[in-house]
Amino acid sequence: MDAKLPRIRDVARIAGVSTATVSRALSQPDLVSAETRAAVLAAVAETGYRMNLAARNLRRKQTGSIVVLVPHLSNPFFSLILSGIAKVASEAGLNVLVADTREPDGADRQIAEYLYNNRSDGLIVLDGNLTEAMFSGDDRKGRPPVMFACEWLEDHDQPAVTVDNRLGARLAVEHLIALGHRHIGHVAGPPENVLTRQRAAGFRDALAKARLPANERWFIEGDFTLRSGVAAAERWFDLAERPTAVFCSSDAMACGFISQLNGHGVRVPDDVSVVGFDDIDIAAHLIPPLTTIRQPRALIGETAATMLIQMMRLPDMREDAAAMREMGKVLPLELVVRDSTGRPRSAS
Amino acid sequence: MDAKLPRIRDVARIAGVSTATVSRALSQPDLVSAETRAAVLAAVAETGYRMNLAARNLRRKQTGSIVVLVPHLSNPFFSLILSGIAKVASEAGLNVLVADTREPDGADRQIAEYLYNNRSDGLIVLDGNLTEAMFSGDDRKGRPPVMFACEWLEDHDQPAVTVDNRLGARLAVEHLIALGHRHIGHVAGPPENVLTRQRAAGFRDALAKARLPANERWFIEGDFTLRSGVAAAERWFDLAERPTAVFCSSDAMACGFISQLNGHGVRVPDDVSVVGFDDIDIAAHLIPPLTTIRQPRALIGETAATMLIQMMRLPDMREDAAAMREMGKVLPLELVVRDSTGRPRSAS
DNA sequence: ACCGGCTATGTAATCGATTACAGTCAAATT
DNA sequence: AATTTGACTGTAATCGATTACATAGCCGGT
Numbered sequence: 001m002d003a004k005l006p007r008i009r010d011v012a013r014i015a016g017v018s019t020a021t022v023s024r025a026l027s028q029p030d031l032v033s034a035e036t037r038a039a040v041l042a043a044v045a046e047t048g049y050r051m052n053l054a055a056r057n058l059r060r061k062q063t064g065s066i067v068v069l070v071p072h073l074s075n076p077f078f079s080l081i082l083s084g085i086a087k088v089a090s091e092a093g094l095n096v097l098v099a100d101t102r103e104p105d106g107a108d109r110q111i112a113e114y115l116y117n118n119r120s121d122g123l124i125v126l127d128g129n130l131t132e133a134m135f136s137g138d139d140r141k142g143r144p145p146v147m148f149a150c151e152w153l154e155d156h157d158q159p160a161v162t163v164d165n166r167l168g169a170r171l172a173v174e175h176l177i178a179l180g181h182r183h184i185g186h187v188a189g190p191p192e193n194v195l196t197r198q199r200a201a202g203f204r205d206a207l208a209k210a211r212l213p214a215n216e217r218w219f220i221e222g223d224f225t226l227r228s229g230v231a232a233a234e235r236w237f238d239l240a241e242r243p244t245a246v247f248c249s250s251d252a253m254a255c256g257f258i259s260q261l262n263g264h265g266v267r268v269p270d271d272v273s274v275v276g277f278d279d280i281d282i283a284a285h286l287i288p289p290l291t292t293i294r295q296p297r298a299l300i301g302e303t304a305a306t307m308l309i310q311m312m313r314l315p316d317m318r319e320d321a322a323a324m325r326e327m328g329k330v331l332p333l334e335l336v337v338r339d340s341t342g343r344p345r346s347a348s
Numbered sequence: 349m350d351a352k353l354p355r356i357r358d359v360a361r362i363a364g365v366s367t368a369t370v371s372r373a374l375s376q377p378d379l380v381s382a383e384t385r386a387a388v389l390a391a392v393a394e395t396g397y398r399m400n401l402a403a404r405n406l407r408r409k410q411t412g413s414i415v416v417l418v419p420h421l422s423n424p425f426f427s428l429i430l431s432g433i434a435k436v437a438s439e440a441g442l443n444v445l446v447a448d449t450r451e452p453d454g455a456d457r458q459i460a461e462y463l464y465n466n467r468s469d470g471l472i473v474l475d476g477n478l479t480e481a482m483f484s485g486d487d488r489k490g491r492p493p494v495m496f497a498c499e500w501l502e503d504h505d506q507p508a509v510t511v512d513n514r515l516g517a518r519l520a521v522e523h524l525i526a527l528g529h530r531h532i533g534h535v536a537g538p539p540e541n542v543l544t545r546q547r548a549a550g551f552r553d554a555l556a557k558a559r560l561p562a563n564e565r566w567f568i569e570g571d572f573t574l575r576s577g578v579a580a581a582e583r584w585f586d587l588a589e590r591p592t593a594v595f596c597s598s599d600a601m602a603c604g605f606i607s608q609l610n611g612h613g614v615r616v617p618d619d620v621s622v623v624g625f626d627d628i629d630i631a632a633h634l635i636p637p638l639t640t641i642r643q644p645r646a647l648i649g650e651t652a653a654t655m656l657i658q659m660m661r662l663p664d665m666r667e668d669a670a671a672m673r674e675m676g677k678v679l680p681l682e683l684v685v686r687d688s689t690g691r692p693r694s695a696s
Numbered sequence: 697a698c699c700g701g702c703t704a705t706g707t708a709a710t711c712g713a714t715t716a717c718a719g720t721c722a723a724a725t726t
Numbered sequence: 727a728a729t730t731t732g733a734c735t736g737t738a739a740t741c742g743a744t745t746a747c748a749t750a751g752c753c754g755g756t
Contacts, residue, residue, distance in 0.1 A: 007741095007742060007743085008742065008743060008744095009742080009743095017705075017706085018705065018706045018707075019706095019742090019743075019744090020705070020706060020707080020708095020743095020744080020745075021704085021705060021706075022743095023743065023744055023745080024704095024705090024744090024745090027743095027744085031703090031704075031705095032704070032705080033703085033704065033705090036704080036705085051742085051743075052406070052741085052742050052743065053411070053467065053743095054402050054403075054405040054406040054411065054741085054742080054743090055402075055406050055711090055741070055742035055743040055744085056742080056743055056744070057402040057711095057743095058400070058402040058403050058406050058710095058711050058712065058713090058741090058742085058743080058744095059710070059711050059742080059743055059744045059745080060711085060743085060744070060745095061711070063401070063402065065443070065445075073427055073430060073431045073434065074424075074427040074428050074431050074629065075427070076422075076424040076427065076629075076630075079421055079422040079423070079424065079427065080422050082421060082446075083421045083422050083448060086421065086446065086447070086448060090447070095413070095443075095445050095467075096445065096446065097413075097443050097444065097445065098430075098434065098444065098446060099434070099438075100431060100434060119401065119443075226629060226630065226633050229633075230633070255630060255633055256633050258635070259633040259634065259635055259637070260633075262635045263637075281422070281424075281574060282574065282603060282630060285574055285577075285578070285603055285604050285607040285608075286607065286634070286635070287606070287607055287610045287634070287635040289607070289611075355711095355712060355713085356712065356713060356714095357712080357713095365735075365736085366735065366736045366737075367712090367713075367714090367736090368713095368714080368715075368735070368736060368737080368738095369734085369735060369736075370713095371713060371714055371715080372714090372715090372734095372735085375713095375714085379733090379734075379735095380733095380734070380735080381733080381734065381735090384734080384735085399712085399713075400711085400712050400713065401713095402711085402712080402713095403711070403712035403713040403714085403741090404712080404713055404714070405713095405741095406711090406712085406713080406714095406740095406741050406742065406743090407712085407713055407714045407715080407740070407741050408713090408714070408715095408741085409741070
């Protein structure tokens with residue numbers, strides 16, 4: 001009943017070979033003859049043998065897991081990305097550890113824990129606001145490879161899987177302009193965030209292209225959360241002159257914004273048009289269904305994981321800054337027009 | 349530059365003690381004298397030593413990680429629960445692996461992988477629809493402890509952290525009745541799910557208590573997802589006689605339901621009142637803000653993790669079925685009244 | 697016939713920490 | 727004074743798989 005778990009030695013004995021041969025049959029099948037392989041496999045099946053990962057990892061000096069650093073695990077935007085990462089990693093036999101960088105103990109501790117210590121074979125970082133110093137420095141050799149996704153560090157060689165946020169924002173705003181809007185506001189993310197800057201740039205691009213002035217009062221700062229969308233609506237109410245359309249830098253903020261507007265009797269899209277960014281699951285089912293920029297979230301996760309695994313397999317490549325940059329990838333995004341945008345009152 | 353990572357031996361040499369003493373100073377500080385401890389700590393700081401977990405786990409015959417089995421990682425309902433689990437586990441020095449049981453390769457493989465093989469020291473299962481056989485059987489001794497959370501297996505001794513779903517549903521429906529509704533429908537979860545049954549029972553409890561008949565045509569089957577809420581709305585439209593209020597077994601379904609109703613010109617709460625279940629983050633910011641039953645999601649995660657860790661520390665206890673059941677815990681839930689419910693037309 | 701090269705396998709060292717066991721020394725007990 | 731006790735520390739075996747190195751057998755070329 002309580003038989004101990006079979007070890008490689010037991011398999012070897014039953015198959016009539018040495019432990020070395022069993023090990024090879026299982027992890028480098030080409031090295032052993034077909035008959036031997038069959039015998040080993042039979043013995044494995046008979047005993048129900050399962051490898052002890054701690055032993056393998058100890059010997060191979062690796063950990064068998066990758067770590068994903070997420071800002072706000074509770075943000076639904078990340079769920080599909082994680083799911084994509086998990087899928088690829090699990091196919092490669094790797095565990096996925098998820099750590100929330102905004103937890104009380106702080107990001108730095110997490111990074112140190114995972115980056116410097118041998119707790120992971122690779123990192124996927126979804127948070128662009130980490131101490132840059134942690135990722136530069138000379139002693140990069142001993143550390144596991146790092147892949148950024150969604151967000152990234154500007155002015156660094158770190159490879160990243162992203163979308164063209166600037167283009168996305170431009171598409172969103174061009175859509176509003178095409179509808180006839182001339183007074184367009186922006187609910188932005190936190191100022192230190194890369195995405196905020198990129199999307200704000202795209203916002204300005206579109207205005208400039210249409211020769212519309214950018215009104216700084218219509219630039220409202222948020223932090224990508226629902227709550228900050230609500231706060232942005234309050235700011236909007238305070239405005240003497242109000243824009244007829246608003247581009248929100250995340251769907252969550254758009255949702256909070258619309259909800260709060262609605263609470264005060266302002267209708268979307270009749271009184272104000274709103275565009276979001278991300279296309280989270282619920283966006284299509286809000287009232288009104290949200291016009292937004294779709295990011296291929298699952299694909300971002302899968303791609304990031306795939307590339308990280310490539311980097312893990314080629315440790316030398318990390319010395320080569322050019323090769324590193326090329327590991328990055330920009331995935332396509334798409335404007336999804338729904339009902340939260342319409343012609344402005346004045347133009348109808 | 350490329351100095352190898354320091355090992356316990358290096359620390360021992362610098363501190364002028366043996367490796368055994370270093371090990372003890374680090375993991376059982378009481379066993380060494382204060383001076384020795386200080387010397388070891390100083391040496392650790394000097395070398396930047398970090399323990400190799402693979403080695404520790406190999407020697408201790410454990411894995412240092414717990415696994416969470418989630419149905420649908422992309423469901424935002426689970427994010428806060430995971431975050432609670434991660435918090436507690438990380439404080440205990442445990443890694444958290446998350447596996448999606450609804451992935452293509454199927455739940456059974458995952459279970460086998462994690463439960464039978466030495467890949468985890470404990471499991472938290474958030475999916476009540478797993479093959480029961482996997483958790484019973486005689487050879488339970490060799491396996492890691494399992495804690496259920498949210499969902500559970502009926503007729504089994506497995507401990508679980510839950511809320512009183514039946515009570516929650518009753519509160520929701522009593523609220524509708526108190527508002528004057530006499531024609532109340534239910535959008536349920538998948539029929540094989542425990543939560544579905546519990547909540548349906550609570551629904552009937554409330555009706556029975558108010559001596560209202562339960563109309564089986566107003567019982568619409570769903571699967572907790574947004575999409576199924578949308579489908580439920582279509583079913584509602586097909587009804588000859590329509591209820592004036594609907595209790596949805598999840599917020600996601602309530603959201604899809606309301607959204608689809610709205611798309612066809614039916615207003616909430618003017619034409620129909622809707623109550624959800626869960627109180628996911630976005631519930632308060634839907635239009636209209638959703639009346640729902642709040643589950644303490646972070647607390648559920650923290651509690652499940654805490655209890656699992658207790659079980660891990662007391663391996664003998666698992667033999668004792670009574671003790672096992674007592675490990676379970678029912679956490680409080682709460683009705684949150686917002687704007688998706690109001691008096692019925694006829695009663696106003 | 698001999699040698700080099702190749703394939704298939706075995707032997708044993710190795711990864712790095714933990715811990716059973718043994719030993720030391722000083723204080724307490726008889 | 728002898729013995730016991732307890733606190734502390736060291737030595738070395740151990741966890742289970744991987745892999746460097748050694749070896750054996752076989753084939754083909756000269």
